[in-house]
Amino acid sequence: xxxxxxxxxxxxxxxxxxxxxxxxxxxxxxxxxxxxxxxxxxxxxxxxxxxxxxxxxxxxxxxxxxxxxxxxxxxxxxxxxxxxxxxxxxxxxxxxxxxxxxxxxxxxxxxxxxxxxxxxxxxxxxxxxxxxxxxxxxxxxxxxxxxxxxxxxxxxxxxxxxxxxxxxxxxxxxxxxxxxxxxxxxxxxxxxxxxxxxxxxxxxxxxxxxxxxxxxxxxxxxxxxxxxxxxxxxxxxxxxxxxxxxxxxxxxxxxxxxxxxxxxxxxxxxxxxxxxxxxxxxxxxxxxxxxxxxxxxxxxxxxxxxxxxxxxxxxxxx
Amino acid sequence: xxxxxxxxxxxxxxxxxxxxxxxxxxxxxxxxxxxxxxxxxxxxxxxxxxxxxxxxxxxxxxxxxxxxxxxxxxxxxxxxxxxxxxxxxxxxxxxxxxxxxxxxxxxxxxxxxxxxxxxxxxxxxxxxxxxxxxxxxxxxxxxxxxxxxxxxxxxxxxxxxxxxxxxxxxxxxxxxxxxxxxxxxxxxxxxxxxxxxxxxxxxxxxxxxxxxxxxxxxxxxxxxxxxxxxxxxxxxxxxxxxxxxxxxxxxxxxxxxxxxxxxxxxxxxxxxxxxxxxxxxxxxxxxxxxxxxxxxxxxxxxxxxxxxxxxxxxxxxx
Numbered sequence: 001x002x003x004x005x006x007x008x009x010x011x012x013x014x015x016x017x018x019x020x021x022x023x024x025x026x027x028x029x030x031x032x033x034x035x036x037x038x039x040x041x042x043x044x045x046x047x048x049x050x051x052x053x054x055x056x057x058x059x060x061x062x063x064x065x066x067x068x069x070x071x072x073x074x075x076x077x078x079x080x081x082x083x084x085x086x087x088x089x090x091x092x093x094x095x096x097x098x099x100x101x102x103x104x105x106x107x108x109x110x111x112x113x114x115x116x117x118x119x120x121x122x123x124x125x126x127x128x129x130x131x132x133x134x135x136x137x138x139x140x141x142x143x144x145x146x147x148x149x150x151x152x153x154x155x156x157x158x159x160x161x162x163x164x165x166x167x168x169x170x171x172x173x174x175x176x177x178x179x180x181x182x183x184x185x186x187x188x189x190x191x192x193x194x195x196x197x198x199x200x201x202x203x204x205x206x207x208x209x210x211x212x213x214x215x216x217x218x219x220x221x222x223x224x225x226x227x228x229x230x231x232x233x234x235x236x237x238x239x240x241x242x243x244x245x246x247x248x249x250x251x252x253x254x255x256x257x258x259x260x261x262x263x264x265x266x267x268x269x270x271x272x273x274x275x276x277x278x279x280x281x282x283x284x285x286x287x288x289x290x291x292x293x294x295x296x297x298x299x300x301x302x303x304x305x306x307x308x309x310x311x312x313x314x315x316x317x318x
Numbered sequence: 319x320x321x322x323x324x325x326x327x328x329x330x331x332x333x334x335x336x337x338x339x340x341x342x343x344x345x346x347x348x349x350x351x352x353x354x355x356x357x358x359x360x361x362x363x364x365x366x367x368x369x370x371x372x373x374x375x376x377x378x379x380x381x382x383x384x385x386x387x388x389x390x391x392x393x394x395x396x397x398x399x400x401x402x403x404x405x406x407x408x409x410x411x412x413x414x415x416x417x418x419x420x421x422x423x424x425x426x427x428x429x430x431x432x433x434x435x436x437x438x439x440x441x442x443x444x445x446x447x448x449x450x451x452x453x454x455x456x457x458x459x460x461x462x463x464x465x466x467x468x469x470x471x472x473x474x475x476x477x478x479x480x481x482x483x484x485x486x487x488x489x490x491x492x493x494x495x496x497x498x499x500x501x502x503x504x505x506x507x508x509x510x511x512x513x514x515x516x517x518x519x520x521x522x523x524x525x526x527x528x529x530x531x532x533x534x535x536x537x538x539x540x541x542x543x544x545x546x547x548x549x550x551x552x553x554x555x556x557x558x559x560x561x562x563x564x565x566x567x568x569x570x571x572x573x574x575x576x577x578x579x580x581x582x583x584x585x586x587x588x589x590x591x592x593x594x595x596x597x598x599x600x601x602x603x604x605x606x607x608x609x610x611x612x613x614x615x616x617x618x619x620x621x622x623x624x625x626x627x628x629x630x631x632x633x634x635x636x
Contacts, residue, residue: 274592
């Protein structure tokens with residue numbers, strides 16, 4: 001057995017964040033060594049409360065949860081996405097209150113600390129706006145030298161956006177932070193809408209979670225109910241996209257990118273119509289996939305298998 | 319037999335402009351009633367000279383050719399694309415000099431005059447930067463009320479751009495003009511790279527043009543030689559994309575858009591990384607194609623058949 005990959009998770013929990021967390025806690029390939037929260041789907045504070053409560057229900061109280069940025073680099077928090085994730089961020093499901101409190105460190109401080117403790121091995125997985133990562137990079141520009149890899153759910157390369165015609169919510173919520181993450185000198189795997197929207201969960205799969213005897217796993221199934229309603233307009237049936245879970249599965253090696261060229265990605269940080277876009281230079285890829293020399297960001301456009309079954313099997317395994 | 323559609327052609331001749339022109343002159347479905355030129359692939363003046371010479375060789379001296387804008391709305395002419403279209407815009411092929419000269423009117427004035435002569439029936443076909451159309455709209459805001467339809471080759475909806483990662487050359491060369499065209503109150507069919515790059519011409523088809531006994535048709539085949547070289551890096555073989563010809567074939571009804579939703583299109587007129595993009599709101603089209611209420615611009619994403627054979631057959635027919 002190989003040593004699990006130590007993962008710092010940065011999230012805005014969030015329904016699909018919850019599913020990603022459940023997968024990461026269950027996967028033998030990774031060990032979640034710290035979690036930072038950020039405003040996005042809900043406030044950073046609510047995301048931290050949700051995360052603490054979910055960890056408690058899952059019997060993982062030992063993982064530090066640090067409160068991250070409430071506001072973004074160039075603008076205040078915009079109010080979240082209650083119509084997608086519910087008023088409390090987790091589909092308005094009441095999860096038992098955890099006695100645990102947030103860490104005394106900020107999310108950025110926690111990330112920097114973990115980068116020392118797991119120097120050269122730490123995997124950074126971001127599934128919310130990338131504000132905390134930008135703060136950590138500013139506080140300690142040497143951070144990238146101690147991080148093995150970054151996986152970020154965010155952006156839309158050629159697919160339409162979700163929060164605007166051309167931009168995806170995590171990047172749109174903090175374009176400057178996404179730009180900072182992409183420009184830093186580390187290996188980044190960007191997991192955009194192009195690929196996340198191609199992975200869904202079925203009612204049958206959700207039912208398997210609901211039928212489990214562990215309260216945490218059942219809660220994940222219940223929390224998904226709200227999300228399944230939201231996605232009817234997208235897919236024409238009750239289901240959901242697997243945005244954050246796909247990034248988690250890629251980070252854990254549960255699926256491999258089949259097409260993920262390393263290409264220049266520029267984030268539109270303007271206030272124009274393209275604000276929050278991830279402009280990936282995908283010209284010249286028609287004949288064959290082509291990496292640009294010296295580029296350390298790969299944009300995942302296809303993975304080698306659907307992840308729904310693997311996701312549920314991993315969460316249900318004991 | 320139905321009356322041919324009167325077409326005002328606005329072009330920057332240009333190799334694929336030449337093919338589009340050859341098709342329009344040969345198609346019984348349309349009658350080219352006037353041509354304006356604009357800087358793009360080459361200068362407006364060179365495009366006019368190329369057009370006059372080609373018309374003369376084709377025996378169509380009677381069609382007025384008006385000189386249009388050398389510079390664009392918010393910036394001067396950028397120097398053209400000699401590496402794509404040759405130094406003279408038509409693959410460095412020498413076409414016999416026509417004794418005809420450009421019309422005394424500007425391209426914008428010619429378009430406005432034709433909109434009166436063919437009021438309610440005129441079809442405007444633009445296959446270059448849309449500067450002349452913007453000038454005409456400014457000179458006569460009532461122009462749209464007399465135009466039956468506009469077909470414009472330009473933009474990239476979800477496909478990568480060509481002149482920049484996100485933008486196509488015709489729109490990038492004059493984003494403000496493209497915005498003016500799209501915002502005017504007329505029916506616009508936008509023919510972007512998403513669909514034009516899917517249509518190509520083969521060496522065999524080019525050979526059929528070269529084998530014709532009419533100097534004009536042979537010249538079209540010769541002019542394409544340079545373009546076939548350029549496209550080796552795109553397609554991995556000698557061939558060419560049919561950007562302008564596809565717009566011409568759609569305008570003449572030679573092929574029908576199979577998927578062309580009417581959606582809001584915003585042109586990024588900023589000087590940021592997304593400059594010249596056509597941001598089409600293609601969200602929510604997964605379940606079924608969906609037109610937005612009140613929108614008069616349709617974005618062609620698929621047509622119902624490959625056009626290469628139809629194009630060559632039409633040019634070769636007598």
